[in-house]
Amino acid sequence: MSITDRQREQAVAGLEQLAFLARAQAWHGEGIPSLPPTQAGVLRMLAATEHGLRARQIADRLGVSAASLSDSLKTLESRGWIRRRADPGDGRAALVNLSALGRRQVARLQHPQRGLASLLHGLPEADVAALLRVSQLLVAEAQQQGLVTGLRTCLGCRFFRPYASGNAARPHVCAFLGKPFAEIDLRVDCAEREPADAVAAAAMHARFQRVDAMTD
Numbered sequence: 001m002s003i004t005d006r007q008r009e010q011a012v013a014g015l016e017q018l019a020f021l022a023r024a025q026a027w028h029g030e031g032i033p034s035l036p037p038t039q040a041g042v043l044r045m046l047a048a049t050e051h052g053l054r055a056r057q058i059a060d061r062l063g064v065s066a067a068s069l070s071d072s073l074k075t076l077e078s079r080g081w082i083r084r085r086a087d088p089g090d091g092r093a094a095l096v097n098l099s100a101l102g103r104r105q106v107a108r109l110q111h112p113q114r115g116l117a118s119l120l121h122g123l124p125e126a127d128v129a130a131l132l133r134v135s136q137l138l139v140a141e142a143q144q145q146g147l148v149t150g151l152r153t154c155l156g157c158r159f160f161r162p163y164a165s166g167n168a169a170r171p172h173v174c175a176f177l178g179k180p181f182a183e184i185d186l187r188v189d190c191a192e193r194e195p196a197d198a199v200a201a202a203a204m205h206a207r208f209q210r211v212d213a214m215t216d
């Protein structure tokens with residue numbers, strides 16, 4: 001059965017309301033001003049990297065312009081939450097890292113009772129798993145449309161084998177880890193991710209979208 005325009009509009013309205021809520025409530029309380037989504041995104045991204053990132057990489061993953069990111073980085077730097085140092089691989093380039101103070105702010109940002117995390121708190125596992133599944137598909141679509149690049153979802157990773165285990169409880173396989181995993185363990189930001197080539201990515205995407213693929 002195909003989706004009607006009205007049903008699609010309702011789904012879009014839901015996403016927009018959540019995006020607005022995230023912007024408005026991102027980081028209220030504790031005497032800290034609301035943190036704009038780009039700044040929050042930079043902090044979360046840096047927290048998930050070991051050696052830091054170049055500004056260009058951050059801008060590409062967030063889907064923002066270099067100029068917009070530059071303003072955010074200046075603000076975060078002025079608060080002492082990030083620092084820049086020369087890239088050991090290229091002395092002309094700089095890597096952006098979290099400072100110790102920045103790591104403390106990220107811990108507050110990621111607190112399970114704050115921001116969007118607080119909305120997920122009461123959801124059962126199946127619903128969170130469904131959200132992770134949809135996130136994979138939406139991120140893939142955003143990348144296909146050229147809105148962002150370099151995001152690190154399972155879908156599109158060369159190690160991802162959707163519905164390859166034959167195990168209903170843990171249907172997917174991560175070839176990097178060499179083991180099956182459940183839908184709830186789908187990763188939206190995985191440091192080990194490596195992009196699949198275009199042909200493999202298209203086949204993977206098609207299989208991931210087939211809800212009956214597990215019985216193949």
Ligand code: SF4
Nearest residue numbers: 154157160174190193
């Ligand atoms: S390496 Fe990471 S992104 Fe790739 S399939 Fe495994 S868990 Fe997913």
